[in-house]
Amino acid sequence: MRIRPLGDRVVIKRIEAEETTKSGIVLPGTAKEKPQEAEVMAVGPGGVVDGKEIKMEVKVGDKVLFSKYAGTEVKMDGEEYTILRQDDILAIVE
Amino acid sequence: MRIRPLGDRVVIKRIEAEETTKSGIVLPGTAKEKPQEAEVMAVGPGGVVDGKEIKMEVKVGDKVLFSKYAGTEVKMDGEEYTILRQDDILAIVE
Amino acid sequence: MRIRPLGDRVVIKRIEAEETTKSGIVLPGTAKEKPQEAEVMAVGPGGVVDGKEIKMEVKVGDKVLFSKYAGTEVKMDGEEYTILRQDDILAIVE
Amino acid sequence: MRIRPLGDRVVIKRIEAEETTKSGIVLPGTAKEKPQEAEVMAVGPGGVVDGKEIKMEVKVGDKVLFSKYAGTEVKMDGEEYTILRQDDILAIVE
Amino acid sequence: MRIRPLGDRVVIKRIEAEETTKSGIVLPGTAKEKPQEAEVMAVGPGGVVDGKEIKMEVKVGDKVLFSKYAGTEVKMDGEEYTILRQDDILAIVE
Amino acid sequence: MRIRPLGDRVVIKRIEAEETTKSGIVLPGTAKEKPQEAEVMAVGPGGVVDGKEIKMEVKVGDKVLFSKYAGTEVKMDGEEYTILRQDDILAIVE
Amino acid sequence: MRIRPLGDRVVIKRIEAEETTKSGIVLPGTAKEKPQEAEVMAVGPGGVVDGKEIKMEVKVGDKVLFSKYAGTEVKMDGEEYTILRQDDILAIVE
Numbered sequence: 001m002r003i004r005p006l007g008d009r010v011v012i013k014r015i016e017a018e019e020t021t022k023s024g025i026v027l028p029g030t031a032k033e034k035p036q037e038a039e040v041m042a043v044g045p046g047g048v049v050d051g052k053e054i055k056m057e058v059k060v061g062d063k064v065l066f067s068k069y070a071g072t073e074v075k076m077d078g079e080e081y082t083i084l085r086q087d088d089i090l091a092i093v094e
Numbered sequence: 095m096r097i098r099p100l101g102d103r104v105v106i107k108r109i110e111a112e113e114t115t116k117s118g119i120v121l122p123g124t125a126k127e128k129p130q131e132a133e134v135m136a137v138g139p140g141g142v143v144d145g146k147e148i149k150m151e152v153k154v155g156d157k158v159l160f161s162k163y164a165g166t167e168v169k170m171d172g173e174e175y176t177i178l179r180q181d182d183i184l185a186i187v188e
Numbered sequence: 189m190r191i192r193p194l195g196d197r198v199v200i201k202r203i204e205a206e207e208t209t210k211s212g213i214v215l216p217g218t219a220k221e222k223p224q225e226a227e228v229m230a231v232g233p234g235g236v237v238d239g240k241e242i243k244m245e246v247k248v249g250d251k252v253l254f255s256k257y258a259g260t261e262v263k264m265d266g267e268e269y270t271i272l273r274q275d276d277i278l279a280i281v282e
Numbered sequence: 283m284r285i286r287p288l289g290d291r292v293v294i295k296r297i298e299a300e301e302t303t304k305s306g307i308v309l310p311g312t313a314k315e316k317p318q319e320a321e322v323m324a325v326g327p328g329g330v331v332d333g334k335e336i337k338m339e340v341k342v343g344d345k346v347l348f349s350k351y352a353g354t355e356v357k358m359d360g361e362e363y364t365i366l367r368q369d370d371i372l373a374i375v376e
Numbered sequence: 377m378r379i380r381p382l383g384d385r386v387v388i389k390r391i392e393a394e395e396t397t398k399s400g401i402v403l404p405g406t407a408k409e410k411p412q413e414a415e416v417m418a419v420g421p422g423g424v425v426d427g428k429e430i431k432m433e434v435k436v437g438d439k440v441l442f443s444k445y446a447g448t449e450v451k452m453d454g455e456e457y458t459i460l461r462q463d464d465i466l467a468i469v470e
Numbered sequence: 471m472r473i474r475p476l477g478d479r480v481v482i483k484r485i486e487a488e489e490t491t492k493s494g495i496v497l498p499g500t501a502k503e504k505p506q507e508a509e510v511m512a513v514g515p516g517g518v519v520d521g522k523e524i525k526m527e528v529k530v531g532d533k534v535l536f537s538k539y540a541g542t543e544v545k546m547d548g549e550e551y552t553i554l555r556q557d558d559i560l561a562i563v564e
Numbered sequence: 565m566r567i568r569p570l571g572d573r574v575v576i577k578r579i580e581a582e583e584t585t586k587s588g589i590v591l592p593g594t595a596k597e598k599p600q601e602a603e604v605m606a607v608g609p610g611g612v613v614d615g616k617e618i619k620m621e622v623k624v625g626d627k628v629l630f631s632k633y634a635g636t637e638v639k640m641d642g643e644e645y646t647i648l649r650q651d652d653i654l655a656i657v658e
Contacts, residue, residue, distance in 0.1 A: 089100055
């Protein structure tokens with residue numbers, strides 16, 4: 001990946017999933033609300049951020065859930081990414 | 095459970111309860127206001143969060159009360175969960 | 189009581205009092221503005237809350253005054269309670 | 283006094299004063315804007331409040347000036363009091 | 377002066393000045409915008425305020441400039457004063 | 471200069487510059503948007519400000535860039551100045 | 565460069581790129597939304613900023629991504645720059 005995030009920031013790429021609703025109708029990716037699942041593409045070095053020692057807990061390739069309104073969207077080489085702070089990542093999906 | 099929360103975060107699942115009002119009418123789950131009772135499904139490791147040492151006080155299986163507007167709702171495998179910080183859990187119901 | 193509050197939280201139950209106005213008219217509980225007096229039903233363990241050591245000053249059975257807009261209302265077994273932080277309790281009524 | 287404030291809180295009672303305007307017209311208490319002068323009725327113990335050591339500087343009987351919008355108004359035994367933090371008291375009137 | 381400010385607070389009295397505009401027109405005090413110059417009437421003792429040691433830098437009689445929207449206006453004996461924190465005083469006019 | 475700023479405050483005077491636009495039209499000072507360049511007229515002593523040690527980095531005569539909405543404007547002897555905190559100065563122009 | 569930023573501030577210059585959309589249409593710089601990529605033109609010395617030790621991680625010539633709404637725009641010698649804090653730089657583009 002060409003982006004190297006600073007501090008406690010993480011670059012993620014949303015996973016657009018097809019989903020079958022309870023009633024059995026398949027909703028293709030674009031017809032649903034913005035997905036909150038993403039894959040980690042790059043992880044900052046952590047260290048002292050805003051006066052506090054931050055240890056990075058996620059790694060490249062992790063599937064994560066994140067706050068829908070967190071971070072900043074950037075476009076690189078025609079692809080959309082979100083750059084957010086590790087603290088805006090809610091959980092790792094296993 | 096497939097979700098592993100980070101830091102002081104907790105994954106809960108709302109308990110939708112049937113309730114008998116004082117006048118004796120039974121309100122099924124969907125007709126009532128959003129319930130605030132939930133079961134703990136997964137608990138983060140705690141540790142240093144935002145520069146402060148956090149000790150996790152709740153454990154998987156606990157019934158808890160939480161602030162109705164706290165946390166983020168996520169959908170996994172057709173089920174709805176809420177991921178919130180332990181501090182948004184008000185009390186354990188025994 | 190079945191609710192065990194976490195950290196510096198306190199469970200209180202409002203005291204709905206009849207009151208005689210200066211002009212001598214009795215206002216029954218429901219006709220008045222929301223009362224601010226309450227009885228303490230359960231007290232959290234205190235300890236380190238948000239990085240600060242909190243010592244609990246109120247105990248079960250205390251009559252207290254609290255900020256009208258503080259805390260979260262919960263319904264348990266048909267009764268209404270308020271769960272708030274000890275810091276939102278203004279004074280003990282003796 | 284029956285109210286015992288917690289922490290750095292102070293119970294005050296507004297002094298409603300008659301005042302003669304420069305033009306010589308007497309404005310009775312109720313016709314003026316809310317007075318900002320008050321008498322201290324009860325003083326909390328101070329101590330560690332929100333992680334900081336607070337020493338109480340006012341005492342019962344002091345006449346004080348306070349921020350008009352500070353604190354919470356409570357009614358006890360038909361009398362109106364304001365409970366505020368000592369930091370919302372601007373000055374002592376001698 | 378009858379007002380003794382608490383902590384890092386300062387009592388000031390605005391100086392209403394007549395001013396000659398560039399075009400030579402004299403604007404009497406009341407026709408101009410609220411003046412920002414004032415004289416210090418009383419100074420609090422300083423000390424630990426909000427967990428920080430504050431040393432008072434102004435003294436009674438100093439002419440000061442202050443933020444127009446800072447502080448609280450009080451009326452004492454028919455005179456208007458402003459009580460503000462020393463930090464809202466911008467500069468001393470020599 | 472007659473103004474002695476307190477703490478980490480700095481007194482600056484805007485530099486109203488004539489500017490030639492790319493198309494070659496000269497915009498006199500008053501027709502442009504508020505300039506952000508200024509000259510430092512007076513510098514406070516620094517020291518402990520709001521609990522933090524501040525070292526002053528600018529000196530009288532420096533040309534600086536500042537946040538357009540920062541600080542407070544004051545008029546002294548018919549001249550307009552801005553008093554702001556050193557932290558609102560973005561850069562020194564050399 | 566003639567601008568020397570203070571503290572943890574960084575001067576950047578936006579890179580206006582031509583871009584080919586997926587459908588193959590070329591959007592010249594001015595027709596697109598504000599670009600978020602920039603080149604670092606000058607870097608402040610870091611040091612203690614707002615009570616916290618800041619180490620500068622970017623250097624002159626780095627290509628960076630930044631929050632679109634961060635910082636202050638300044639015009640110098642007919643060129644537009646943005647001055648922002650290092651913390652508003654999201655990532656370095658390699």
